[in-house]
Amino acid sequence: MTGEKIIFLIIAGVTLFSGFMVVTSSNLVHAALWLVAALFGVAMVFALLNAGFIAVVQVVVYIGAIAILFIFAIMLTRREQLDHGVQVNKNWWVGALVAVASFAGLVFLLQSFNGFSKTALAIPSGFDAVNQLGDALTSPAGYVLPFEVASVLLLAALVGAVYLAFNKK
Amino acid sequence: MNFWSDPLKVAADWLTGILVGWGMNAVVAHILLAFLGILMLASILMVLDIFLVWLERKVVARFQDRLGPNRVGPFGLIQPFADIIKLLIKEDTTPDGADRVVYNIAPLLSMMSVLILWAIVPLAPVLLGVDLNSGALFLIAAGAIGTLSIIMAGWASNNKFSVIGAFRQVAVMVSFEIPMLAVLLIPTIFAGSMGMNTIIQKQDIWYFLLSPLGALIFLIAAIAELGRAPFDLAEGESELVAGYNTEYSGMKFGMFYAGELLHAFTFGGFWAILFFGGYRFFGLEKVSPFLSIAIILFKALIGYWIIMWIKYTMMRIRIDQMLAFNWKFLTPIAFVLVMVTALMNALLRDASSWLYITGMILSNIILGWVSLEIARLVSKKERERVEGLKQPALSKAEGVVEAHH
DSSP: OOHHHHHHHHHHHHHHHHHHHHHHOSBHHHHHHHHHHHHHHHHHHHHHTTOHHHHHHHIIIIIIIIIHHHHHHHHHHOSOOBOOSOSOOTTHHHHHHHHHHHHHHHHHHHHTOOOSSSOOOOOOTTOOHHHHHHHHHHSTTTTHHHHHHHHHHHHHHHHHHHHHHOOOO | OOTTTOHHHHHHHHHHHHHHHTTOOHHHHHHHHHHHHHHHHHHHHHHHHHHHHHHHHHHHHHHTTOOOSOSSSGGGTTHHHHHHHHHHHSOOOOOTTOOHHHHHHHHHHHHHHHHGGGGGOOSBTTBOSOOOTTHHHHHHHHHHHHHHHHHHHHHHTTOHHHHHHHHHHHHHHHHHHHHHHHHHHHHHHHHTOOOHHHHHHTOSSOHHHHOHHHHHHHHHHHHHHHTOTTSOTTSOHHHHTTGGGTTOOHHHHHHHHHHHHHHHHHHHHHHHHHHSOTTOSTTGGGTOHHHHHHHHHHHHHHHHHHHHHHHTTSOOOOHHHHHHIIIIIIHHHHHHHHHHHHHHHHHHTTSOHHHHHHHHHHHHHHHHHHHHHHHHHHHHHHHHHHHHHHHHHHHHHHHHHHHHO
């Protein structure tokens, strides 16, 4: 077992535990903070995969914006941050069934995947992942159309939000 | 390769040699040395932080026509150590109903969000933690951790003042992240990279000369991120006691306080790196890495001094003024400036360097002038509106007075 594998296992364990705590903790702010921990874990997995840019974006977008927004929403909308009562409703077994079935499906699919035993190719020196990503997102041969469509979609959502919140005098 | 031209590598090689000589695995020795390096950088920064406390108190005293600490040791230099001993032996209080774990993690995260920034600060061409190719974004990501620490501190204290202070501070930080992120793209456009070391190495002319407006917006956004005056509405003493750190005592408060000072110094450093050439100064950086460290620390101190100058000169603004200033003024300018800079860069890329510099400066000056004119027009209209609302009420009051006569 290499050092990288050990680090990966630790990070994956922490991420999974945090994810579990998100759905089980009864204090909503705690749930949001556990979510932050889980998102950090994902960022670290990206960093382990040599995707430093994606890892930093993960922290900026998910922790800097989305998690903070969650915490704000919880604090502003609820007087009592504790959730009393049971955590599951009567359909819990359906959810569990779906989860187990998807996990089994993933395991089944990954049976035919032979990448586990391969060693990763060495990254050539002078390789700049950020440049490659930028080229891919803006070159017509790459993903410029999906990128622009996604941007327009986000802009439409922004305009819609402003319209909804706008106070007509 | 001698010690004076690359001290870090020489020291690391020497230590690795010793450790491997003792029979340690080379990989383990490498990891151990990496940890040692991090520990060393963090400790040096903490010690520097102690002197920043002294410096800040001395400088603020001068701005306010006082002497500052001058009793303990020469020039009061021992004063910060006395302060630290006081902070350490103070009673460590936790308010009733506080969320203990979150309450205790918050100061650590606050300090961490500052220290982590130094991972990407190049102290010299060969002396840097990591040359991350997304350094500019890393700056914002570390700020996100700082935001999180403040909201945790405010919420976990179980105190209304703390929560309101945290809300205000987070509102400031989240708002000013946007112009800062936009302005960080300007050095990126010039250098063609987001890595801090590349930005410095490509900076044959200071980017301050190419984009003075960008440097100014970065400074304003940095001051707001720090929560310093005029954006210190989060700690408004007369309304909120001390804001999000009201309930903290002893060294936990000290962590917030020291974190803020080091953060200001760090932003001074980033201002120097992004717009004033970092460790470069007329080729002096090529002489020795130690000289480079001195240069970047000196530039960072000048940036820190300017931040202090603004803090102790300006008055605190209200939250609605802060939000209007950011969203209606600073953010649009920052975005327009990025677009103009990108356009000018594309147009003048192949032109001579004099034309390039002139074009950049002119576009900055014109943009700054136009935005100030628009702001002047808008505020004139607003002033007339407010005075128009006041006028009838005034004349009515006068009429009442005359009727009495």
